[in-house]
Amino acid sequence: MSSLLQVKITGEVISRVSSAFLGTPYQADTLIGGPDTPESLVVNFNGVDCFTLADYVEALTRSHDQKSFLHNLTEVRYTGGNVDYLSRRHFFSDWFATTPRNARDVTPDISPDYATADKQLNRKPDGGEYIPGLxxxxxxxxxxxxKAISQQVLDQMRxxxxxxVYSPLEGLDVSHVGIVVRHDGQVWFRNASSLAANRKxxxxxxLEYMRAKPGIVVLRAE
Known part of the structure; x- marks a missing residue:
């Protein structure tokens, strides 16, 4: 099977799997672990935030039963599959910058108008750390x-x-995460929305969602 066909099939599975979460309530802070709290592998399909939604969808896409799902969720959520707070992939770019890699950065392939920012991830504006000890x-x-997100950009996304959603803050890469889906002749941003009007x-x-945003980072599952 060609790699291009495999990518297309994987994308279709991600779209179908993520559709099962439509309407799921938005719920932040469902993961257990912190500087003073031992990390636990949490599975909670009753409430998700933008990042746990991505975790679950990617792990489910790779899995064929409960055992393989738990293994894959560990691999997706944690660097090296090590269930530990400081090994958790706290940043979206950890998906391509740490191992095992969840996805590759295709942003430069999507648009010639892409830009590159040098980040100091985890550095707060006051010099402290968002994730203490990381x-x-x-x-x-x-x-x-x-301003460069156009129909041509949408045509390149799969x-x-x-x-x-790109964050201009030096210590963050993105402020929100979602999934590209195509249906009814349109391109949609499937996301766990914390907006009061949604909360699901x-x-x-x-295009409407991203119009006023600083930019986008696009990753593609391997």
Whole structure:
């Protein structure tokens, strides 16, 4: 099977799997673990935030039964499959920058108008750390500026691509995460929305949603 066909099939599966979460309530802070709390592998399909939605969808896409799902969720959520708070992939770009890799960064392939920012991930504006004890990580983040997000960009994105809303803050890569889905002749941003009008997993029209955003980072499952 060609790699191009495999990518297309994987994207279709991601789209179908994620559709099962439509309407699932938005719920933050469902994971257990912290600087003073032992990490536990949490599975909670009753409430998701934008990142746990992506975790579950990617792990389910790779799995064929409960045992393989738990293994794959561990691999997706944690660097090296090590269930530990500081090994958790706290940043969207950890999906391509740490191992085992969940996805590859296709942002430069999506648009020639992409830009690159030098980030100091985990550094707060006051010099502290968002995740205490994780340290500061220098990383180059490719993103497509909001003003460059056009129909041509949408045409290059594939069903099942993971998209992060770029953050201009030095210590963050993205502020929100969702999944590209195509249906009814449109491109949608499937996401666990914390907006008061939603508070659940919804499909938002992609261009309309991203129009005023700083930019996007696009990853594609391997």
């Amino acid at each position: 340290g500061i990580h220098s990383r180059k983040i490719n993103y497509i500026p909001g 069903n099942g691509d993971y998209v992060g 997993v919804v499909d938002s029209p992609f």
